[in-house]
Amino acid sequence: MDSIVVTGGAPLSGQIQIAGAKNAALALMPATLLSEEPLTLTNAPRLSDIATMTQLLQSLGAEVTALQDGKVQVMSSHGAINTTAEYDIVRKMRASNLVLGPLLAREGHAVVSLPGGCAIGARPMDIHTDGLEKMGAEIDLRDGYLHAKAAGGRLKGAVIDFPFASVGATENIMMAATLAKGTTVINNAAREPEIVDLADCLRSMGAQIDGDGTSTITVQGVDRLGAATHQVVTDRIELGTYMLAPVFTGGEVECLGGRIDLVASFVEKLREAGIDVTETANGLKVSRNGNRPKAVNVTTEPFPGFPTDLQAQMMAMLCLAEGTSVLEEKIFENRFMHAPELMRMGAQIDVQGGTATVTGVEKLKGAPVMATDLRASVSLILAGLAAEGETVVNRVYHLDRGYEQLVRKLSGVGAQVERVSN
Numbered sequence: 268m269d270s271i272v273v274t275g276g277a278p279l280s281g282q283i284q285i286a287g288a289k290n291a292a293l294a295l296m297p298a299t300l301l302s303e304e305p306l307t308l309t310n311a312p313r314l315s316d317i318a319t320m321t322q323l324l325q326s327l328g329a330e331v332t333a334l335q336d337g338k339v340q341v342m343s344s345h346g347a348i349n350t351t352a353e354y355d356i357v358r359k360m361r362a363s364n365l366v367l368g369p370l371l372a373r374e375g376h377a378v379v380s381l382p383g384g385c386a387i388g389a390r391p392m393d394i395h396t397d398g399l400e401k402m403g404a405e406i407d408l409r410d411g412y413l414h415a416k417a418a419g420g421r422l423k424g425a426v427i428d429f430p431f432a433s434v435g436a437t438e439n440i441m442m443a444a445t446l447a448k449g450t451t452v453i454n455n456a457a458r459e460p461e462i463v464d465l466a467d468c469l470r471s472m473g474a475q476i477d478g479d480g481t482s483t484i485t486v487q488g489v490d491r492l493g494a495a496t497h498q499v500v501t502d503r504i505e506l507g508t509y510m511l512a513p514v515f516t517g518g519e520v521e522c523l524g525g526r527i528d529l530v531a532s533f534v535e536k537l538r539e540a541g542i543d544v545t546e547t548a549n550g551l552k553v554s555r556n557g558n559r560p561k562a563v564n565v566t567t568e569p570f571p572g573f574p575t576d577l578q579a580q581m582m583a584m585l586c587l588a589e590g591t592s593v594l595e596e597k598i599f600e601n602r603f604m605h606a607p608e609l610m611r612m613g614a615q616i617d618v619q620g621g622t623a624t625v626t627g628v629e630k631l632k633g634a635p636v637m638a639t640d641l642r643a644s645v646s647l648i649l650a651g652l653a654a655e656g657e658t659v660v661n662r663v664y665h666l667d668r669g670y671e672q673l674v675r676k677l678s679g680v681g682a683q684v685e686r687v688s689n
């Protein structure tokens with residue numbers, strides 16, 4: 268299995284091109300199940316999670332073709348759809364559950380394996396299924412699979428109040444509602460940029476959606492959706508990750524394609540920590556000239572709050588800050604697994620339930636480390652950029668899920684990073 272070896276200390280300078288958003292693409296690809304005409308996505312990232320979604324859609328009978336330059340064409344022709352999403356694929360990636368809404372809307376029935384837990388928490392699907400039941404679906408759990416059927420063969424519009432602004436449930440219900448009979452209103456909807464991106468794409472396909480980006484989304488069902496070409500929004504988590512890199516090393520990095528509206532709460536915290544962030548004609552530039560960042564307190568929240576997917580990377584930075592920071596994780600119950608690994612590098616962190624208190628140290632030291640999820644893994648790479656000596660990050664397959672060409676991008680700005688096969 269491959270490892271990534273980081274030798275700390277090199278200041279960074281240059282530009283990094285930010286890819287299209289993994290989490291947007293994972294919702295956009297299943298949208299193809301709502302139409303019998305092709306959906307072409309441009310700026311799709313090349314990641315193993317996208318390969319898993321490709322495999323899932325192919326298992327359902329869709330055709331997925333990788334074109335040149337990050338273009339992906341997805342098509343699910345008339346009569347070709349199988350409505351069972353098998354455990355063997357779904358267990359690999361929770362976002363597989365995003366086929367449930369589209370399959371049910373298109374075919375009137377679907378059987379989708381429950382994804383099961385993952386390293387960061389239990390992650391149930393009750394908000395998705397309660398919403399679909401309000402739209403007239405009957406859903407039973409049998410043999411680990413959700414068996415869903417729309418009464419009368421077609422979902423109907425409903426007013427749905429989410430108990431929590433779940434990203435995946437908002438995407439599933441929004442997609443299902445595009446072909447339902449009548450109007451669906453989602454109250455307490457998630458407001459993430461990936462939701463707006465999905466709504467934009469669905470509108471290009473002919474859907475009638477209003478209010479995406481706010482807490483109330485209204486969808487007027489239509490009889491059919493058509494073809495579309497859509498550009499995947501910038502990956503705000505990859506953006507935030509690379510914006511942090513020069514904070515660890517000193518120097519200056521411009522993230523091409525970065526937009527402040529995608530990462531406003533994160534930028535606010537960086538500036539509070541004394542880091543310079545400037546908007547350029549092509550993206551966002553971050554620089555640090557000698558001074559250590561200052562301690563800041565961070566609480567993760569649904570968008571527009573501080574993203575849980577940048578919590579691990581921020582914690583790594585705070586390990587080197589001047590003073591004591593408190594990090595509160597409010598989205599997932601078990602998302603501090605990077606803390607003990609950072610402590611192996613000399614960090615001072617005290618975790619009590621969902622709260623981590625980080626007392627900054629002047630130096631971290633390289634060590635062999637590993638992590639159990641994607642963002643935790645990249646936080647160790649960032650810490651390695653600042654550490655004395657060599658940091659060997661194992662279980663690289665987590666990084667391959669969400670960071671396209673990580674080694675090339677970081678070494679392109681002067682980092683000493685290499686991938687080695689063990």
Ligand code: UD1
Pocket residue numbers: 290291293361362388389390391392393394395396431432433434435436461575576598599600
């Ligand atoms: C998405 C992102 C993930 C990000 C998360 C929160 C994708 C592919 N993944 O995941 O990277 O970390 O948003 O920003 O876009 N919950 C329930 N019942 C449900 C659904 C969710 O209790 O039916 C809970 C979850 O256990 C979790 C919280 O709600 O504690 C947030 O989950 P949700 O917003 O649904 O995250 P995902 O869509 O799975």
